[in-house]
Amino acid sequence: GQQLNQSPQSMFIQEGEDVSMNCTSSSIFNTWLWYKQDPGEGPVLLIALYKAGELTSNGRLTAQFGITRKDSFLNISASIPSDVGIYFCAGLNYGGATNKLIFGTGTLLAVQP
Amino acid sequence: ETGVTQSPTHLIKTRGQQVTLRCSSQSGHNTVSWYQQALGQGPQFIFQYYREEENGRGNFPPRFSGLQFPNYSSELNVNALELDDSALYLCATSGQITSTLASDTQYFGPGTRLTVL
Numbered sequence: 155g156q157q158l159n160q161s162p163q164s165m166f167i168q169e170g171e172d173v174s175m176n177c178t179s180s181s182i183f184n185t186w187l188w189y190k191q192d193p194g195e196g197p198v199l200l201i202a203l204y205k206a207g208e209l210t211s212n213g214r215l216t217a218q219f220g221i222t223r224k225d226s227f228l229n230i231s232a233s234i235p236s237d238v239g240i241y242f243c244a245g246l247n248y249g250g251a252t253n254k255l256i257f258g259t260g261t262l263l264a265v266q267p
Numbered sequence: 268e269t270g271v272t273q274s275p276t277h278l279i280k281t282r283g284q285q286v287t288l289r290c291s292s293q294s295g296h297n298t299v300s301w302y303q304q305a306l307g308q309g310p311q312f313i314f315q316y317y318r319e320e321e322n323g324r325g326n327f328p329p330r331f332s333g334l335q336f337p338n339y340s341s342e343l344n345v346n347a348l349e350l351d352d353s354a355l356y357l358c359a360t361s362g363q364i365t366s367t368l369a370s371d372t373q374y375f376g377p378g379t380r381l382t383v384l
Binding site: 157158198259 | 309315357
């Protein structure tokens with residue numbers, strides 16, 4: 155099935171460092187979403203982006219909707235141990251016949267105290 | 268807590284068997300989407316139900332079927348199980364399908380881990 159290209163695949167960082175990950179698509183979306191998934195749990199929505207060029211923050215998280223509508227990035231500042239998990243981007247074209255999410259391949263984040 | 272519940276949490280079946288997974292929708296959400304997440308992958312869209320009717324389907328064979336009930340809860344049925352069906356099955360609920368931004372956010376349940384032996 156279709157998946158978005160997400161990079162890096164994994165990151166191993168020290169507590170307090172900043173993190174950046176991005177997601178690219180060959181097709182356009184009108185909504186970009188970022189989710190975090192802990193082991194054995196479902197994805198939890200972190201940030202939703204609705205307009206090309208939009209920059210949105212949620213606490214230490216900042217995400218941007220690329221101007222071409224084919225990419226997005228997520229930054230995490232001053233990482234802490236509870237940031238550990240898998241981060242997924244997802245594209246959505248709401249308003250169509252089916253509002254289905256297309257997910258990225260995921261970025262595994264490990265934070266060492 | 269998203270308010271979306273799924274049952275059972277874990278399930279072990281053998282090849283050829285049939286399985287039914289259940290999802291209870293968050294209050295006020297009338298759309299349910301099902302996703303399959305294989306180990307190490309992102310979730311893949313199976314299908315979506317809106318007002319008790321299938322409203323779009325991903326690249327999954329007909330042995331994957333579903334139902335949505337009047338209370339908006341939903342079932343995913345898989346017949347003739349194959350080894351590759353082993354995965355985490357996620358349901359996500361959302362509001363009415365409109366162009367209203369907030370109502371299109373999908374909230375996920377914790378998933379059902381299916382193992383096919």
